[in-house]
Amino acid sequence: MRHFVGLLSGLILGPVLLLMCGWAFAHLRGLHAADMSVLSGTGPVALAGVAGVGILVALVAVPPRMTPMLPFGAALVLAGLTAVALFRPHLVDRLPVVPGSEGALELLPLGVFVALALVLAAPVFVGGRWVRRDDDDEPTKEAYFDGLYEDGDDEATARTGALRSEPVPARHAPRHRLEED
Numbered sequence: 164m165r166h167f168v169g170l171l172s173g174l175i176l177g178p179v180l181l182l183m184c185g186w187a188f189a190h191l192r193g194l195h196a197a198d199m200s201v202l203s204g205t206g207p208v209a210l211a212g213v214a215g216v217g218i219l220v221a222l223v224a225v226p227p228r229m230t231p232m233l234p235f236g237a238a239l240v241l242a243g244l245t246a247v248a249l250f251r252p253h254l255v256d257r258l259p260v261v262p263g264s265e266g267a268l269e270l271l272p273l274g275v276f277v278a279l280a281l282v283l284a285a286p287v288f289v290g291g292r293w294v295r296r297d298d299d300d301e302p303t304k305e306a307y308f309d310g311l312y313e314d315g316d317d318e319a320t321a322r323t324g325a326l327r328s329e330p331v332p333a334r335h336a337p338r339h340r341l342e343e344d
Contacts, residue, residue: 166232173236176223180216180237181244181276185267187212192266220279224286231286231293238283241276248272 190209194201201210223234248255248271255268270276286292 166230169230169232170236173223173233173238174240175236176219176233177237177240177244180219180279181241181267181271182261182263183212183216183219184263184276185265185270186263187216187266188270189263189266220282224283227289227292229286229292231289234283234285235287238280241283242280245271245274245276245280249274 187209190205190212191201194204194206194209197204200206220234223229223237244255248268252272255271258264258268
């Protein structure tokens, strides 16, 4: 189920990445046409958009515990739209006009998104991303409390007032120690 939800999320993420890049490209092209610096006008906002795309791609493609279908869905959208723009350009004209589509329609036939699609498709070929890993290292609540004292220690502690002298095994040791005042 997580792979199916990841694929659907990726199919939504693909157009978002495409429109963000198109929007930033349109702003940067306008600055270049006006012979302005990238650090003036809307340049910093456009650079923040490009940085946002990079961060979003890194957050989707890199984490090992995430389903590989999320970046793969986005890669399918980007590669598919690039192929349509190259082989059937009249179909791209039918896409709705939304903010960022103007710049994206100029970048699509250039093949700019092919490299991004390859980066997003790469996690599908990493075998470890298909298996959900459960944290078996963590003891259950019952095992944690059962491992603190042996069965006979409660009686010995009550009689002598002393705690057990053997160390607690590492798998049952508490992760955080509270400081006693």
